[in-house]
Amino acid sequence: MSKVMNTANNLEALQREQGPLLEVKNLQVDFTTDSNRVVHAVRDASFSVYPGQWVAIVGESGSGKSTSAMAVLGLLAGTGHVSGGSIKLDGQELTELKPKDFDKLRGSKMGLVPQDPMSNLNPVWRIGTQVKEALVANGMDISHEKRSKLATALAGGEVAVKSADDELFISSAERPALMEAAKSGLQKAGVDGERFEAAMQHFEQEWDAGSQTRWRVADDLIQAGMGDDEAWAIAKQYVTGSNMEDRIAGLLSEAGLPDAATRARQFPHEFSGGMRQRALIAIGLACRPDLLIADEPTSALDVTVQKRILDHLHNLTDSLGTAVLFITHDLGLAAERAQHIVVMYKGQVVESGPSLEVLQHPQHPYTKRLVAAAPSLASQRIISAQKQGLDAESLKEHHTKDDAALERSEHIITVDHLTKEFKLPRRKEMFKAVDDVSFSLKRGTTLAIVGESGSGKSTVANMVLKLLEPSAGTVTYEGKNIAGFKGKELLDFRRHVQPVFQNPYGSLDPMYSIYRSIEEPLRIHGIGDTKSRRKRVRELLDMVNMPESVMGRYPNELSGGQRQRIAIARAMALNPDVIVCDEAVSALDVLVQDQVLRLLNDLQAEQGLSYLFITHDLAVVRQIADEVVVMQHGKLVEHATTDEVFEHPKMKYTQDLLDAIPGGKLQLGLD
């Protein structure tokens, strides 16, 4: 413990001694609109990042957090330009740099891990090629590791003894011989039995070609029980530097990509979102920058993947001594990962300080709202309150029905042994996307289906909506099997079971005015005349707290949260009994998410709606659901009330999902 404290103190002292790595002072960033109007995206923002430190910028979309980061990188989009203030990296002023000089800093001094893994890799180049570009562009030495100043300073005298050759990487060609030599060396040194097995297994895992260095190999061998001289002799003979392919694979496996040498030859479309993000992390860190800018690096990913990737990134940047400027909209996530938090609102820094300080004693009203809205923190607050025997109900957005009430309520939708199989190209066996799933949704309650992407939860939703036909099993609505619905009956079913989809940008027709979008279901179902429909649209807008004036506007003029409210208004137009929300709030900022959840909840209380809520985010579930169904690989693994799932998860998988909620382990000042 004291050693850890020492290192922490040591680190802080070193950070102070070296001075800030990045110092942003009174930064102003302006955009010029088409009509020559100047928009101030960032106003008078100041913050600094010390070597090896994680600093988080928190704020909603449009708060200027990404813009500030892009200004640091010199990669402002479109008409954006720095109109005032200073950005200093390692003492060098960046705002006056010529584009050519900026090119030299990017990659080698500062790296980027961008937000959306789907669009940030060029689809026509192999993953390995795209990593290689970073190495080539900065003229990186691919056979030696580059240690940051901080890492060198931290290691102190230890490193000074090592020569440059000790930083040589293992190459894939010599790795088998190295393993052999290590094996016989250990045997000679008299290491045997379990200890020998453990050591060899450790080598097998850790000694990746292109990422592990000579001195680490020697170190590992000595740790395993070999003499210093023998260990160094083996390391010197068998670790002589990697080639380009090795280094690419090494970087990728460092970022947590399994089987990296093969993966490097694949194209981005053959990768999942999480794998792409790992590739982007490999690219961002390829040239060992002192500063890594991580712009919402995991917002597009599932919570469990998010946790794995951030854990990995944390270990990696810690061991390399890389400072990270971490941009996120989730305060809980920021507090968990960063030592220092900067809160931005409308282009200004409204609060900044040590993470826990900001979290426990927020000063600015906006920060207070953020703390209140962060779903991760909210669920934690409920748990803490329950532990202390306080009234946790008041903290929830949604007052869950007690067990007795749940018992009594009748089933509006019943899913019975539902199975969906898909034919995969070039394969004989069928892929079971949904495997024998049964549950029922009770009238006036909310049932959440939780799982990672690929768990089959959206497929279930589509079958409940009768947008997909099940391969086996039935969906019953109001006691009738929906498979038999045709013509008028089907139209009636569609009227009563309405969807709200994930992406509010894609689910509204851009060519339709808001009025037309909401009115469309009424018109299709032939309800009322023009005048009464107009009245109804007005009512609906009022219901979702939108002004009447938006009727004549178009989706592109509205924000994400506003659009999602329009989508909800449209779903409500026909007075449905059931609304299926497929990741309806996942794409939204925390504050907007909070608003939408509140809205859904009020509507349920007023109209007795039933919700089937599909999400990967358990934090949201805590706030809204009565019952939870957990799905993994198409199967239902757990089904219980929300409280039960959170307090006594039965399955390991559910526990993993719970652990993945960011900020779960933070100490909150509950006052």
Add this chain to the structure above:
Amino acid sequence: MGKYLLRRILQMIPVVLGTTLLVYALVFALPGDPVKAMFGDKPVNDAVAAQIRAEYNLDKPFIVQYLLFLKNALTLDFGNTFAGQPVIDEIGRAFPVTIRLALMAFVFEALFGVVFGIISGLKKGKWYDTVILIVSLLLISVPTFVTGFLGQYLFGVEWGILPVTAGANPGFFDLLLPAMVLGSVSMAYIIRLTRAEVSSNIAEDYVRTARAKGMGSRSVLFRHILRNSLIPVVTYLGQDLGVLMGGAMISETIFNIHGVGYLTYQSILKGEANLVVSIVTLLMLIFVVCNLLVDLLYAALDPRIRYA
């Protein structure tokens, strides 16, 4: 891949049958009597006319004529023209000229279309972007014969730097102006296509990622912006090669080039069904093969595309 290729080639069979039948029917339905046309103003001896009709199978019903043509075509015998020349010889004389013309037009439009398109796309809103856009719009909206006559007048007559007409056995300089005229409309389309692609690719996230890696602007341009922008341009160009071969009729007529377009025009006037159908079939085959090559090229350029 092999399976895909075979299927595509088999698909050509109904296409060939359909087009030949259609074209044969159209020529058959043309007003006027080809035999009378052969004699011009001279009176026609009924016995001679009947003999010619029998020789060219003109006395038989349409479907029999068509089937006879197909049967002979399978053995590469496309018959004779009314003047007694084998059709295959006529085609053999005309095609090399048109191929040369089409290739020159192709190079012209590819080169200038892509270059101007890139300049325009990179600097959207600059004055030269506007100029390029206006010129390309003009080229698209003005018919080829107007551009042709204008070019002929300016380059040939007024300044005298290029030959006015090409005539038989044209050389490189004789074909330069016709090729430019022929390629001008496609060039304008390529400019617009390239411009749109480049300007949208510049804003792609992966371009920003590439710059964040520290790549210089030149390598970002070539490796990321152009590589991706040119995929649709290349596929357009591939298809256009087929269009250029068949579409040279107007330019060939204006510049008096004895190529395929010129030959087709003449044979339609004379009602030479065999010749017309043979030329059209050949052009169509070229077009279909170009299409197939484009599809194969597309899959080679974009790894996301798979043969299915």
